[in-house]
Amino acid sequence: MRKFTQHTGIAAPLDRANVDTDMIIPKQFLKSIKRAGFGPNLFDELRYLDEGQPDQDCANRPLNPDFVLNQARYQGTSVLLARENFGCGSSREHAPWALDDFGIRAVIAPSFADIFYNNCFKNGLLPIVLPEAQVDQLFKEVEASEGYELTVDLERQVVVTPSGEAFAFEVDNFRKHCLLNGLDDIGLTLQHADEIKAYEARRRQEAPWLFDAIK
Amino acid sequence: MAAKTLYDKLWDAHLVRQNEDGSALIYIDRQILHEVTSPQAFEGLRLAGRKPWRIDANLATPDHNVPTTERAGGVDEIVDPVSRIQVKTLDANCDEFGITEFKMNDQRQGIVHVVGPEQGMTLPGTTVVCGDSHTSTHGAFGALAHGIGTSEVEHVLATQCLIAKKMKNMLVRVDGELGAGVTAKDVVLHIIGVIGTAGGTGYAIEFGGSAIRSISMEGRMTICNMAIEAGARVGLVAVDDTTIEYFRGRPFSPSAEQWDAAAAAWKELVSDEGAQFDTVVEIKAEEIQPQVTWGTSPEMVAPINALVPNPDAESDPVKADGIRRALQYMGLEADQKITDIQLDRVFIGSCTNSRIEDLRAAAEVVKGRKVAANVKQALVVPGSGLVKAQAEAEGLDKVFIEAGLEWREPGCSMCLAMNPDKLGQGEHCASTSNRNFEGRQGFGGRTHLVSPAMAAAAAVTGHFTDVRELMQ
Ligand code: SF4
Numbered sequence: 131m132r133k134f135t136q137h138t139g140i141a142a143p144l145d146r147a148n149v150d151t152d153m154i155i156p157k158q159f160l161k162s163i164k165r166a167g168f169g170p171n172l173f174d175e176l177r178y179l180d181e182g183q184p185d186q187d188c189a190n191r192p193l194n195p196d197f198v199l200n201q202a203r204y205q206g207t208s209v210l211l212a213r214e215n216f217g218c219g220s221s222r223e224h225a226p227w228a229l230d231d232f233g234i235r236a237v238i239a240p241s242f243a244d245i246f247y248n249n250c251f252k253n254g255l256l257p258i259v260l261p262e263a264q265v266d267q268l269f270k271e272v273e274a275s276e277g278y279e280l281t282v283d284l285e286r287q288v289v290v291t292p293s294g295e296a297f298a299f300e301v302d303n304f305r306k307h308c309l310l311n312g313l314d315d316i317g318l319t320l321q322h323a324d325e326i327k328a329y330e331a332r333r334r335q336e337a338p339w340l341f342d343a344i345k
Numbered sequence: 346m347a348a349k350t351l352y353d354k355l356w357d358a359h360l361v362r363q364n365e366d367g368s369a370l371i372y373i374d375r376q377i378l379h380e381v382t383s384p385q386a387f388e389g390l391r392l393a394g395r396k397p398w399r400i401d402a403n404l405a406t407p408d409h410n411v412p413t414t415e416r417a418g419g420v421d422e423i424v425d426p427v428s429r430i431q432v433k434t435l436d437a438n439c440d441e442f443g444i445t446e447f448k449m450n451d452q453r454q455g456i457v458h459v460v461g462p463e464q465g466m467t468l469p470g471t472t473v474v475c476g477d478s479h480t481s482t483h484g485a486f487g488a489l490a491h492g493i494g495t496s497e498v499e500h501v502l503a504t505q506c507l508i509a510k511k512m513k514n515m516l517v518r519v520d521g522e523l524g525a526g527v528t529a530k531d532v533v534l535h536i537i538g539v540i541g542t543a544g545g546t547g548y549a550i551e552f553g554g555s556a557i558r559s560i561s562m563e564g565r566m567t568i569c570n571m572a573i574e575a576g577a578r579v580g581l582v583a584v585d586d587t588t589i590e591y592f593r594g595r596p597f598s599p600s601a602e603q604w605d606a607a608a609a610a611w612k613e614l615v616s617d618e619g620a621q622f623d624t625v626v627e628i629k630a631e632e633i634q635p636q637v638t639w640g641t642s643p644e645m646v647a648p649i650n651a652l653v654p655n656p657d658a659e660s661d662p663v664k665a666d667g668i669r670r671a672l673q674y675m676g677l678e679a680d681q682k683i684t685d686i687q688l689d690r691v692f693i694g695s696c697t698n699s700r701i702e703d704l705r706a707a708a709e710v711v712k713g714r715k716v717a718a719n720v721k722q723a724l725v726v727p728g729s730g731l732v733k734a735q736a737e738a739e740g741l742d743k744v745f746i747e748a749g750l751e752w753r754e755p756g757c758s759m760c761l762a763m764n765p766d767k768l769g770q771g772e773h774c775a776s777t778s779n780r781n782f783e784g785r786q787g788f789g790g791r792t793h794l795v796s797p798a799m800a801a802a803a804a805v806t807g808h809f810t811d812v813r814e815l816m817q
Contacts, residue, residue: 131393163388163434164385164388165392316393316499322361322370326370326372326504337610343401
C-alpha cells in the first residue's frame with residue numbers, strides 16, 4: 131500500500147450530506163475485473179448528464195457543469211471536503227478504489243459511515259473527522275479563494291490551512307502506523323519475510339516433492 | 346507428547362509465526378486460481394509493484410465462466426463479453442507472471458477442484474487455498490484446504506502465507522456398511538441434515554469411521570466438498586493406502602526417487618489415538634438412504650421415500666416459517682411424496698459430482714433407457730477435459746447421448762448460472778451440485794440436490810425415483 135505521511139493539494143467542497151457508495155461509484159461499474167480504473171466513473175451520476183455504462187469512453191460524455199469537480203478552479207483536487215455520513219450504503223471497496231483512482235488522497239468530513247471509513251485505510255486513503263464548525267469554516271474558505279490548498283499532516287495529526295491555522299484530528303494508532311509506513315496486510319506479513327524464508331527452507335528439506343513440481 | 350488430531354498436525358506443520366493477538370501466519374503450499382476471483386488480486390500485485398512469492402506453488406484454470414458447448418473457436422468466441430474478458434484476463438495475468446495455466450481448450454482444463462487432485466497438485470499434508478469456498482474438497486487427501494477472498498488471494502500470491510486463526514476440531518464418524526445405491530453424496534447430504542448448515546461453523550470437520558474408509562477417493566472428495574454446506578470451511582479425511590495409491594503417476598506427484606519418503610510422511614497424516622475433538626457426531630451407515638433436498642438450503646433434505654415436511658408439525662416457529670417460505674419458493678405442498686416431484690431439467694456435473702466414477706454411476710442407470718418426455722434438458726458436464734476423455738474412452742458419452750442426455754465440455758456449467766447453462770423461472774432441476782439456494786441455478790430456478798445415480802434415475806423417469814428400484 132502507498133504511504134501517507136504528509137500531503138498538500140487543492141481542496142474541493144462537496145456540499146451534500148449522506149453521500150452513499152452508489153453515488154461514489156454506481157453498481158454497473160462493479161463488474162470490472164480491476165481494482166484500478168474507476169476514477170472516470172467516480173460520482174458518475176452527479177458528474178455526467180447521461181447514464182454511464184461500463185467500458186465507455188468517458189472523455190466524450192456530456193459533463194454536468196454544476197458539479198463541483200467539473201469546475202475549472204477545482205481541477206487537480208486531491209483533498210475532498212464533505213458533509214456528514216459520507217460513504218454510507220453498501221460495503222463495496224470500489225468506493226475508496228474510485229476516489230483513489232481519481233486522485234483523492236484525503237477526505238475531510240464531520241462523520242463517515244463505518245465500513246467506508248475502514249475500507250479507506252486499506253487503500254491508502256485518509257478519512258479525517260473534524261468538528262462540524264471547523265468543516266463549515268473550511269467550506270467557506272475554499273469557496274472564497276480560488277486555488278485554495280490544504281495540508282494534511284498525518285504524523286502530527288493536523289490539517290493546516292493556507293493561513294497556517296491548524297486543526298487537530300484523531301486517528302487510531304495502529305492505522306496511523308500502517309498508513310505512515312505504507313503497510314497493508316501484505317506489507318505487514320512481508321515484515322516477517324525472513325521467518326517465511328526460514329520456514330520455506332525447512333520445508334524444502336522435509337518435503338522436497340512440493341517444490342518445482344508445477345511447471 | 347499430547348495426542349493430536351489430523352487438523353492439529355496440519356496446522357502445526359504450517360505455522361510460520363504465532364502473533365500475540367491470536368492470529369497466525371500459515372504457510373501455503375498450493376494455490377489454485379480461476380478467472381472470477383483473481384483479477385483484482387493480480388491487479389493489486391501490479392499496482393504495488395510486487396511479484397508472486399513462489400510461482401511454482403500456483404496453478405490456474407478458467408472454469409466458472411467458460412461455455413460448455415462447442416468452443417473450438419477459442420476464447421474470442423465466448424458470447425458474453427463480461428465472461429470473455431474475465432477468461433482473457435486470467436490468461437494474460439498467468440502469462441505475465443509466469444504462472445502455469447490450463448487454458449480453456451487445453452485438455453487438462455476443468456473445474457479447479459477436479460483439476461488440482463487429478464494433476465497431483467493437491468497432495469497429502471499440503472495447505473491448499475483457492476478463491477472458492479468449495480476448496481474444502483481437497484481435504485479428502487489429508488490436506489488443509491479452504492476457500493479465501495480476493496484480498497487473500499493477493500496476500501498468498503505476494504507472501505505465500507495466510508493470516509489465519511485456528512479452528513475447533515469436530516469428528517463425524519460414519520460406521521457400518523452403506524447399502525447398495527447409497528453413495529458418498531447421500532452420506533454428506535445426510536450428515537448436513539443431521540448437523541445443519543451452521544453445525545460446522547468454526548470447525549474443521551474430520552470425516553472418519555469404517556464407512557468413510559470404504560469410500561473411494563472420488564467419493565471422499567464429494568463428502569469434503571460439501572463440508573462448507575455444513576458451515577465448516579475445512580473438511581478432512583485421514584490418509585490411508587487408498588489416498589497414497591491415488592497419487593501414483595500423476596503429473597505433479599513426487600518423482601520415483603521421492604516417492605518412498607513422501608509416502609512415509611503421508612502415513613503420519615491421521616488423528617492420533619486418543620486425540621481430543623471438541624465435538625463428535627456418530628452416524629450409522631445403515632440408516633442412510635438415497636437423499637433428495639426439497640428446500641432452499643442443503644439441510645432441507647429427506648430420504649427418497651419420505652414426504653415433504655409439514656410446517657404445522659414443526660414446534661419451533663422460526664423453523665416452521667423457514668419451511669413455509671422454502672415450500673412456497675420451491676412450489677411444493679406439505680406432505681407430498683418426494684417421488685411425486687416432477688423435473689424439468691437434470692444436471693450431472695459440478696465440483697461435487699463430475700468425476701469419472703460419478704459419470705459411470707449415472708451411465709449405468711440411463712443405459713438402455715430414455716430421458717422422460719417431461720424433462721426438457723438433461724446435461725452431463727464432465728469436471729475436466731481428462732475426465733471427458735476417459736469417459737469417451739469407456740463409451741459413456743454414447744450411452745448418455747443415446748439416452749437423450751447432452752454431453753458437454755468441462756466447466757462449472759449449471760452449478761451457478763454464470764454461463765449460458767441456466768434454469769428458467771419455476772423449473773425443477775435434479776442436480777448433482779452442492780447449493781440449492783434461491784436463484785443459484787438461474788433466477789427463480791428450483792434446485793434439488795441428489796447423487797449422480799439419483800439424478801440419472803430422475804432423468805429417465807421424469808420424477809424422483811428410488812434408484813434402487815431401477816437397479817434390480
Ligand atoms: S462447480 Fe459450482 S461449486 Fe464448484 S467451483 Fe464451480 S461454481 Fe463453485
